[in-house]
Amino acid sequence: MINLALFLTVLVGQTPAPEKGVIEIDLQKTPSASPTLTVCGTCPRRSLREAIEEAPPGAVIYVLGGVYRESTLVIRKPLTLIGEDGPVLDGEGKFEILVVDSVDGFQIRGFTLKNAGISFTEDQAALKLKNSQNCFVEDNTFLDNFFAIYLENTHSCVIRNNRVRGPGRTESFSGNAIHVWNGYNIWIEGNHLSYHRDGIYFEFVRDSKIYNNVSENHVRYGMHFMFSEGNDFARNVFRDCGAGVAVMYSKHTKLRQNRFEFNWGGASYGLLLKEIDDTDIEGNVFYKNTVGLYVEGSNRVFVRGNTLEKNGWAIRVLGNSMALSFMYNNIVGNTFEASSNAGRSFNTYLHNYWDGYVGYDLNRDGYGDVPHRPVRLFTQLVEQYPPAVILLHSPLEFLITYAERLLPVLSPSVIEDDRPLMGRIVWSKSKDSSNDTDR
Amino acid sequence: MTGKIARWVARDVLRSIWLGLYTFFFLIITLSFFTFFDDPSRVLLSLLNLVLMVVPLVSMIFVLTYLHNNRNFIVLTLTQPVSRRSVFWGYWWGLAIPLQLALLVGMGLPVAFHLLAHRALWLASVLQVVGAMLLTQIFLGLAIWLSFAHEDRLKALASGLLVWLSLTFLYDGLLLVVILLASAYPIEKFAVGLSFLNPLDLVRLLLLMQMDVAALMGFTAEVFKKFLGNAVGTLAAVTALLIWIAFPTWMAFRNFMKKDF
Numbered sequence: 001m002i003n004l005a006l007f008l009t010v011l012v013g014q015t016p017a018p019e020k021g022v023i024e025i026d027l028q029k030t031p032s033a034s035p036t037l038t039v040c041g042t043c044p045r046r047s048l049r050e051a052i053e054e055a056p057p058g059a060v061i062y063v064l065g066g067v068y069r070e071s072t073l074v075i076r077k078p079l080t081l082i083g084e085d086g087p088v089l090d091g092e093g094k095f096e097i098l099v100v101d102s103v104d105g106f107q108i109r110g111f112t113l114k115n116a117g118i119s120f121t122e123d124q125a126a127l128k129l130k131n132s133q134n135c136f137v138e139d140n141t142f143l144d145n146f147f148a149i150y151l152e153n154t155h156s157c158v159i160r161n162n163r164v165r166g167p168g169r170t171e172s173f174s175g176n177a178i179h180v181w182n183g184y185n186i187w188i189e190g191n192h193l194s195y196h197r198d199g200i201y202f203e204f205v206r207d208s209k210i211y212n213n214v215s216e217n218h219v220r221y222g223m224h225f226m227f228s229e230g231n232d233f234a235r236n237v238f239r240d241c242g243a244g245v246a247v248m249y250s251k252h253t254k255l256r257q258n259r260f261e262f263n264w265g266g267a268s269y270g271l272l273l274k275e276i277d278d279t280d281i282e283g284n285v286f287y288k289n290t291v292g293l294y295v296e297g298s299n300r301v302f303v304r305g306n307t308l309e310k311n312g313w314a315i316r317v318l319g320n321s322m323a324l325s326f327m328y329n330n331i332v333g334n335t336f337e338a339s340s341n342a343g344r345s346f347n348t349y350l351h352n353y354w355d356g357y358v359g360y361d362l363n364r365d366g367y368g369d370v371p372h373r374p375v376r377l378f379t380q381l382v383e384q385y386p387p388a389v390i391l392l393h394s395p396l397e398f399l400i401t402y403a404e405r406l407l408p409v410l411s412p413s414v415i416e417d418d419r420p421l422m423g424r425i426v427w428s429k430s431k432d433s434s435n436d437t438d439r
Numbered sequence: 440m441t442g443k444i445a446r447w448v449a450r451d452v453l454r455s456i457w458l459g460l461y462t463f464f465f466l467i468i469t470l471s472f473f474t475f476f477d478d479p480s481r482v483l484l485s486l487l488n489l490v491l492m493v494v495p496l497v498s499m500i501f502v503l504t505y506l507h508n509n510r511n512f513i514v515l516t517l518t519q520p521v522s523r524r525s526v527f528w529g530y531w532w533g534l535a536i537p538l539q540l541a542l543l544v545g546m547g548l549p550v551a552f553h554l555l556a557h558r559a560l561w562l563a564s565v566l567q568v569v570g571a572m573l574l575t576q577i578f579l580g581l582a583i584w585l586s587f588a589h590e591d592r593l594k595a596l597a598s599g600l601l602v603w604l605s606l607t608f609l610y611d612g613l614l615l616v617v618i619l620l621a622s623a624y625p626i627e628k629f630a631v632g633l634s635f636l637n638p639l640d641l642v643r644l645l646l647l648m649q650m651d652v653a654a655l656m657g658f659t660a661e662v663f664k665k666f667l668g669n670a671v672g673t674l675a676a677v678t679a680l681l682i683w684i685a686f687p688t689w690m691a692f693r694n695f696m697k698k699d700f
Contacts, residue, residue: 266657290654310478312655333481335655387618387626389656390634393484394643395491396611 034080040064048089049073063087063111071095078103083110083140091116091126091145100129107136116145118173125150125175129157137162147175148196156185166196171219176201180208188213198224199238206230216240222263225250233258244269244289253279261287269294270311276301283427286311292334295321304328305427313339314374317415322346330424331355335392337374339383340414349374353421358405361422372420373411377404380412440525441532444516448533452505458541461497465545473553479560480650483567486546487646490571491639494542495578495607499599502534502582507592514700527695531583531688538575546571563649570642573680577638578603580687587694610637627662634663638683641676 037059039051049070051061057077065085072095087110091097094117100106106129113126125147129135135157142148142164149159164177177193179201180186186208193199199215202208202225214237215222222238223245225231230252237259238245244263247253253276260270270289271281276298284306286292292311295301296318307330308314314334317324319342329352331337337356351367356376359368378400381388391397404410452458468489472482506513516526547568554561581602589595614633618626634640644663647653653660666672 264651264654266654266661268654288651312652333478335652381615381619385618385622386657387622387630387659388615390618390627390630390640390644390659391611391615392652392656393487393647394611394640395488395607396615398488398492399608 034058034060036060036062038062038064039068041066052079055079058105073098075100075103075106078105080107081109081111082107083112086110086112086141088112088114089126090114091124093117096124096126096128097145098127100127100132100135102131103129103135104132105134106132107138108140109136109138110140112141112143113148114141114143114145116147118146120172123147123150123175123179125179128152129154133157136160141165142177145175147179148193149178150176151178151180151183151186153182154180154186155183157183158187158189159191160187161190162192164191164193164196166194166218168195168217168219171197174219176224177215177218180205184208187211194218198222199241201225202228202231204228208232209234211235213237214239218242221246222260223247228253232256237261238263238270240264241268243267244272246272246274247276248274249276251277251279255279255281255284257283259285259287260289260292261285263289264312265290272296273298273301280304281306285309286314291316295324297321299323301325302327305425306330307332309333312336316340317345317347318342319345324348325350327351328421328425329353331374332424336376336379336382338415339375339379341383342414345414345416347415349415349417351419351421352417353424354417355424357420357422359420366422367419368422370408372417373408373413373415374417375412375415376401377410377412380414440521441528444521444526444529445532445536448530449536451509452534452537453540455505457501458537461501462541462545464493465542466549469546469549473549479553479557479564480652483560483563483646483650484652486567487643490546490567490574491643492607494571494574495639496603498538498575498578499582499603500596501538502579503586503595503599505534506530506583506586507595517700523696527692531579534583535576535579538579539572542568542571542575560650563646566646566649570646573684574638574642577680577683577687580684580691584687584691584694587691587698606637606639611640614640627659631659631663631666635675635679638680641679645676 035056037045037051037055039045039048039061045051047070048063048068052073052075055061060080060082063081063083065087067088067090069090069092089097089111093115097113097116116126117124126142126145128150130152132154133156137149137159138161140162142162144167148164151157159178166174166177174197176198177196178188182204184206186205189211191213193213193215194217197219198221199218200210200223205228207230210233212235216239218241220242221244222241226248228250232254234256235258240262242265245260246269263270268290270286270292272294274296278300281301281303282305286306286308288310290312292308292313293315297320300323303326305328310333313336314331316339319340324347326347326349331352332355337354354372354374356374357368357372359370359372361368378397469486472485476482517523550564550568554564582599585595585599589598614630618630634644648660648664667676
């Protein structure tokens with residue numbers, strides 16, 4: 001409700017011409033709903049803890065600049081916390097900072113929360129929201145926390161334009177930037193997340209939107225989710241994380257126009273899918289990852305219109321995946337185009353542009369006349385006998401690949417594109433679906 | 440005296456049209472790679488493939504044919520009051536310097552100019568040129584040895600090609616067979632050990648370890664890096680390459696000293 005009031009204030013400021021069927025609310029005539037309290041170092045009220053205790057439900061607490069070391073603050077009523085001139089809440093490396101418990105309607109904006117303590121027995125967070133709903137976390141900075149934003153059994157929240165920077169410690173000494181356990185209708189937008197264990201971590205999360213975030217330099221995953229359904233990820237960047245992005249045991253997910261890039265290391269994946277069903281992966285860019293797209297045990301995944309460029313392996317599909325549809329993708333400049341451990345494939349590969357294709361197009365319809373087999377003999381050898389990779393870029397590898405060209409029968413046919421495109425696909429701006437994410 | 444002969448041989452070799460073509464070939468290829476590929480690592484990898492195939496072959500064939508064409512002149516030199524020792528080293532240096540110069544001009548110069556503008560991958564770039572020079576020296580030694588070991592020009596050429604084929608393809612083929620046969624065992628350390636025995640594999644792996652592609656090689660790369668990371672490993676790699684230069688040269692020298700022309 002508070003959101004709505006604020007939103008309307010902004011609208012009323014512009015006084016739009018009334019239209020038919022639109023109810024006009026003049027906020028000047030409505031009673032001011034929220035009592036306000038102010039906290040600052042020189043004010044009568046210096047303690048945020050006292051302010052929280054005194055405030056009636058629905059109050060707005062303004063906190064002015066300064067450092068507040070007040071161990072753990074627990075909030076059990078609807079409140080709006082507004083930081084002015086960058087107040088800092090310091091957990092001193094020991095405490096959780098803000099815990100919001102069983103609240104319907106909570107807002108926080110303009111704060112810096114730092115140094116939430118490490119714990120090996122519980123998930124200590126800078127901002128923990130549990131059993132709550134209708135919350136709004138905007139324009140805050142989170143620095144060097146164990147967990148930063150932690151939602152537990154919480155739904156209908158907006159987490160927007162926060163800057164979250166972790167301490168960059170090892171896996172067991174750092175928590176996640178945004179952690180959601182059991183929630184739905186969460187909107188995560190425009191955040192910048194870095195140096196935590198996982199950037200975005202979801203477990204049992206439904207019907208949420210994750211748009212325009214940048215998640216980079218994390219110790220483990222840029223994004224990690226499990227047992228989550230109906231989520232929509234669009235225009236996010238997942239960059240330079242220890243293990244890339246891993247999503248598991250989930251259904252009905254949309255991943256559109258994200259960038260998965262520079263996830264480079266011995267066990268890094270641009271996007272790892274494990275037991276993911278009925279999912280759309282469209283218009284993403286996979287750039288310079290050790291493995292661009294890894295698919296294991298997944299069914300009915302539609303991979304369309306993506307660009308996979310300069311990865312070690314562009315795609316790696318295990319044999320336990322079925323009804324995967326891989327169409328209209330650009331596969332350019334990868335060391336290995338595709339790899340699979342399967343003897344035969346139950347997936348569809350069609351109309352992709354493979355820059356390793358050496359076929360021809362006699363009837364000039366834009367599609368190659370002979371099928372493309374992106375799994376090379378050497379790739380297959382490496383898949384079955386990993387130590388054989390010691391021959392990478394050797395003259396022998398060159399010889400094997402050249403022999404395949406002369407005798408195509410040598411190429412494994414586990415992945416085959418019957419009608420590969422002759423030229424790289426360029427998507428026109430009008431087809432850019434940046435405007436059709438449902439808002 | 441060695442210097443005098445070396446200077447004379449070098450001047451003669453430098454006049455060869457084939458050496459000019461070799462230099463020009465590398466110059467054109469390296470420059471065009473730098474022009475057409477935006478990614479320096481792609482340039483290095485393409486160059487690496489070329490270096491591994493072309494440099495050993497050209498060094499081998501060039502030296503073999505030069506020595507056989509000049510066989511009569513070598514014999515004539517030996518009738519003069521010059522020691523066999525200085526004739527041998529004269530030819531060794533006289534052949535090595537122009538071949539190395541060809542590489543330095545053909546590949547070293549473009550790489551150096553590129554490095555002035557872009558610092559990315561400088562170690563790998565330097566390794567690329569140094570690796571090519573080491574391979575030249577190795578195959579030069581092998582060629583001199585084979586040339587003095589075989590009286591017959593065709594036999595010498597055939598054995599030279601055979602050595603080149605073995606080191607370039609056959610050895611790696613056997614390595615692959617070993618890996619396939621022993622797939623049930625943790626073979627990575629053994630495979631890395633075997634790669635130390637072939638200079639082409641060693642140069643290739645040393646270069647790849649400096650580049651991003653090392654991540655694709657997973658555990659094998661880790662084993663290699665770990666071994667190279669300590670002093671023993673680095674010493675072993677340098678020693679292996681030096682032995683590959685020294686051993687054929689020493690065999691050739693021994694052969695030359697005893698040979699009844």
